[in-house]
Amino acid sequence: MVVYIIPAVLTLLVGLNPLVTGNFIWKTVSAIHMFFCIVWAISLAYYLLLHTQRNILHEEEGRELFGLLIITAWMSLCHSSSKNPVGGRIQLATAILIALFPFISWVYIYTNKEMRSSWPTHCKTVI
Structure with missing residues (x-):
């Protein structure tokens, strides 16, 4: 959960004051x-490389x-x-x-019938 709270707070600070990205503490x-x-992503990718038996998106580690x-x-x-607080077209597109x-x-996953057929039962009844 902390892995999501930290960027949420940092992004909130950027939303409130875009120039905060130049602050030493924020950057650090x-x-x-x-x-x-x-x-963590490298370790998850390595784990998935060794242990994935189905589609990567069907694994909790793949979604993580x-x-x-x-x-x-x-x-x-x-x-x-x-470096460029106003941003450019490439940053906006990204x-x-x-x-x-x-x-x-x-x-994509919801409309792909092949992927949906391999879903567990509890996922098929969600929507």
């Missing part, structure tokens, strides 16, 4: 958090891996915005893609 906390997310990658990409985007990725993934 975000850099340390990104480091731990990358290390994608969450860590989203967090790392988002924090990296915020971290790099201190932010939009990161924000829409979970929704697009869900739509």
Whole structure:
């Protein structure tokens, strides 16, 4: 849970004051958090490489891996915005893609009949 609270607070601070990304404490906390997310993502990827028997998205560790990658990409985007607080087209496009990725993934998985057929029973009755 802490892995999600820290970037949420850091992002909230950026929303309240975009220039906070130039603050030493903000940059240090975000850099340390990104480091731990990358290390954790590498360990999850290694675990999945050795133990995955089904689709990676069917595994709890696979979904956690994608969450860590989203967090790392988002924090990296915020971290790099201190150089250009106004942002550019590439940063805006990246932010939009990161924000829409979970929704697009869900739509793909939900509409893919082959993936749905291998869902556990409790997942088939959710929607």
